[in-house]
Amino acid sequence: MAYEQKNNQPYTVRVYEQGCKECGYCIEVCPRNVFVQANYFNDKGYRPVQVKFPEKCIGCRRCFFACPDFSIDVKQGGKDSL
Amino acid sequence: MDYLAEKFLKARKIPSTACSGCGLGQVHKKVLLAIDDLGLESADIVWGTGIGCAGRQTFNTWKGDNFAGTHGRVYALATGLRLALKPEQKMILTVGDGDAFGIGLLHLLHAVRRNVDMTVIVADNFGYQSTGGQYGYTTPSGAVTDSSPYGMHDPNWVQDGRDILDILKSAGAGFLARHTSVEGHNAVESIKQAIRYKGFSLVHIIYPCVTNFFGKALGSRKPVDAYRWLKARTNPKQQDIQGITFTTGIYYQSTSERQEFSEQLRGFTERVQKRCQS
Ligand code: SF4
Ligand code: SF4
Ligand code: SF4
Numbered sequence: 001m002a003y004e005q006k007n008n009q010p011y012t013v014r015v016y017e018q019g020c021k022e023c024g025y026c027i028e029v030c031p032r033n034v035f036v037q038a039n040y041f042n043d044k045g046y047r048p049v050q051v052k053f054p055e056k057c058i059g060c061r062r063c064f065f066a067c068p069d070f071s072i073d074v075k076q077g078g079k080d081s082l
Numbered sequence: 083m084d085y086l087a088e089k090f091l092k093a094r095k096i097p098s099t100a101c102s103g104c105g106l107g108q109v110h111k112k113v114l115l116a117i118d119d120l121g122l123e124s125a126d127i128v129w130g131t132g133i134g135c136a137g138r139q140t141f142n143t144w145k146g147d148n149f150a151g152t153h154g155r156v157y158a159l160a161t162g163l164r165l166a167l168k169p170e171q172k173m174i175l176t177v178g179d180g181d182a183f184g185i186g187l188l189h190l191l192h193a194v195r196r197n198v199d200m201t202v203i204v205a206d207n208f209g210y211q212s213t214g215g216q217y218g219y220t221t222p223s224g225a226v227t228d229s230s231p232y233g234m235h236d237p238n239w240v241q242d243g244r245d246i247l248d249i250l251k252s253a254g255a256g257f258l259a260r261h262t263s264v265e266g267h268n269a270v271e272s273i274k275q276a277i278r279y280k281g282f283s284l285v286h287i288i289y290p291c292v293t294n295f296f297g298k299a300l301g302s303r304k305p306v307d308a309y310r311w312l313k314a315r316t317n318p319k320q321q322d323i324q325g326i327t328f329t330t331g332i333y334y335q336s337t338s339e340r341q342e343f344s345e346q347l348r349g350f351t352e353r354v355q356k357r358c359q360s
Contacts (some may be wrong), residue, residue: 021103065108068111070097
């Protein structure tokens, strides 16, 4: 299932599901446990990461730096900022 | 794909065919971040690639002009190309450790000797990983690989008092830095300085090959295990760490300007032409 992003959260984190290769680096480096792994597969056969708790994000961009597959964006502001 | 890939990379190349957790994408992203920070556009840079995983995964991904040279030849091609390009156009090369520090080392040294304006990003995965994980020139001492089942016995370029960057410095390189792919802004800053440098610059970036190197050396293909291994050995503050460790940051920055190759050659041919006309 997809998790909802809101407009009153300080940062918006987005995972591009089809590019995610399930490496788990974002889960490893996130200090606020924003991510969880999905229980379904993407078109390449990986279980992508999902942004479960977007409101917890502090905008440190560790996940952005760690993602080797250009699959995460972190932007300041609510969901409309993406 | 994220905003960086969308801005600079060809859509059909992303996601890449690299293994899950391969650190090459982290290297690639840092180079793009540096380019973006410097305000450069696709047309400002010509991108060259070598062979192996580093060459293959970055090959022809750049939206602007690309060129490739296999088995260590890309530095020689870049030297020729430098004469054809406008001086303000940048050249960035993404190559592997085998390409730069082994099979292509002589070509690399000659590009350094001539001070050819280019930025070489050596994405180092500790050996020949695209062919199944044979040891190379930076494989950590004692590491079990496909071709060193009893542990890496061959002296490498980065331990026991040897440092390949030292050789490049002696040969005349003006800007040298070392980082690992698990680093952030500090690595991007070094890459920015390298790109800005007029003359030969090189940034050596160690990244995890999850499938072949760590699969054998650590006995685990779990990306997070490789990530933690490299993180524990990434050493920007020069702490006392047991075993192999990577001191990161700027390694050398020259204070005196040495004339760049294409400038020197253009000036020289102009002088010769004048002499012949008079
Ligand atoms: S920016 Fe930082 S806090 Fe936010 S999701 Fe990424 S790692 Fe977690
Ligand atoms: S770091 Fe990127 S590729 Fe890896 S699990 Fe997270 S989103 Fe997916
Ligand atoms: S073999 Fe190693 S270096 Fe090559 S793509 Fe896979 S993880 Fe990356």
